[in-house]
Amino acid sequence: MRDRGVIYTGLLIFLGLITFPVWHDLAAGTTSRGPEPVLPTQEKQCVAPREFMRTSHMHLLMDWRDAVVRHNEHSFKAFNGKTYSMRLAGTCLASGCHTNKADFCDRCHNYAAVSVTCWDCHVDPKLTRPASGGASAAVAEASRFPVPEAERGQGARAIAGQTPALQGAK
Amino acid sequence: MKMTRKRFLEIGGVSLIAVAAKKVVGALGNEATARSSAPATRWAMVIDSAKCHKKDGCTDCISACNKTHNVPVIKDSLHEVKWIWKEPFENVFPSQNNPYIEVALQNKPVMVFCNHCDSPPCVRVCPTQATWKREDGIVMMDWHRCIGCRYCVAACPYGSRSFNWFDPRPYITTLNADFPTRTKGVVEKCNFCEERLALGQPPACVAACPEKALVFGNLAVPRSEVRQLLQSRYTIRRRPELGTEPNLFYSV
Numbered sequence: 001m002r003d004r005g006v007i008y009t010g011l012l013i014f015l016g017l018i019t020f021p022v023w024h025d026l027a028a029g030t031t032s033r034g035p036e037p038v039l040p041t042q043e044k045q046c047v048a049p050r051e052f053m054r055t056s057h058m059h060l061l062m063d064w065r066d067a068v069v070r071h072n073e074h075s076f077k078a079f080n081g082k083t084y085s086m087r088l089a090g091t092c093l094a095s096g097c098h099t100n101k102a103d104f105c106d107r108c109h110n111y112a113a114v115s116v117t118c119w120d121c122h123v124d125p126k127l128t129r130p131a132s133g134g135a136s137a138a139v140a141e142a143s144r145f146p147v148p149e150a151e152r153g154q155g156a157r158a159i160a161g162q163t164p165a166l167q168g169a170k
Numbered sequence: 171m172k173m174t175r176k177r178f179l180e181i182g183g184v185s186l187i188a189v190a191a192k193k194v195v196g197a198l199g200n201e202a203t204a205r206s207s208a209p210a211t212r213w214a215m216v217i218d219s220a221k222c223h224k225k226d227g228c229t230d231c232i233s234a235c236n237k238t239h240n241v242p243v244i245k246d247s248l249h250e251v252k253w254i255w256k257e258p259f260e261n262v263f264p265s266q267n268n269p270y271i272e273v274a275l276q277n278k279p280v281m282v283f284c285n286h287c288d289s290p291p292c293v294r295v296c297p298t299q300a301t302w303k304r305e306d307g308i309v310m311m312d313w314h315r316c317i318g319c320r321y322c323v324a325a326c327p328y329g330s331r332s333f334n335w336f337d338p339r340p341y342i343t344t345l346n347a348d349f350p351t352r353t354k355g356v357v358e359k360c361n362f363c364e365e366r367l368a369l370g371q372p373p374a375c376v377a378a379c380p381e382k383a384l385v386f387g388n389l390a391v392p393r394s395e396v397r398q399l400l401q402s403r404y405t406i407r408r409r410p411e412l413g414t415e416p417n418l419f420y421s422v
Binding site: 124 | 240345346348349352353364368
């Protein structure tokens, strides 16, 4: 029992280490903080009631996607009788609504660690708005989505310098 | 009333014949109506080569299309993505070519697009139904569903389909937020501007052509401009021997 001191010290260090995330978050004050998405200031009503959008926006967006792409239907009759055009960038991210994807979509999704593939193709209008300059927005986009060197291949690497978007980024 | 066995069999037989006859009449009637109900819309395009060649080196339709649909401009031919592009006459119409062909056609590029065939081979081979034939004739793509197997690329005899070997976004000059870009591992092609048609606008290339060399319209309407042109001009289609029935007509 002469090792008691060593054992208890080791145990204390071990407990301290495995509970480190808890201490760290307590110290930073982040544990009780929610995702805090920024809600639209002008528009008060979404295309469906708030509770439904909170739990089922993904299903609604999938339904919209199938309606537009596969059935060539473009307008959506909302629960309150209003008609909306079924477009992610054009309607959801339109001015007056969720204008800032980073402050709305991304906040919750990052908080919940849910990554979506919508933005692999759909364009955040913020990237094309003239606030940051039409052409330079494309450049910003280009630098945000760099082509991995390994995927480019010899030919693509040779022409990368000729591509206007990449040229601007340099 | 007492019924003999003979009488019973007679009535039974006649009833069976009556039921069968009714079914036959119904089926024939259905077939007749199905044949008469041709689609109300069949989008098609007539390309006037003479008008197209008026302005040398014009690429207005291509740049309008690229801008509208976020088509990346990749110069490397192994990775390039094309919705509209130029091809030499002898490659576009290999069976129409001969050594003594009209000078006006020699060494002249022809604008080529997806032909939106009536019997598209790309649709037949797609394992996920990511591409299909719409009722209005457009060979449509659902990029959400494309798994990038490239069967359609192999099946298309016109080379109208391009594969995204890498993320195309860095190669898009100006991003158009109204239309999605594509992502790595997805096939793309001309969609006849179905998103503009939904808004009642003509395709971007047709609107952009300064010579009005591209005429777009509905083949199902006899008085439409395309039908009038097809009736008054001699037109050819790309590789008709394949039986794909293209909906793009070239007046050469």
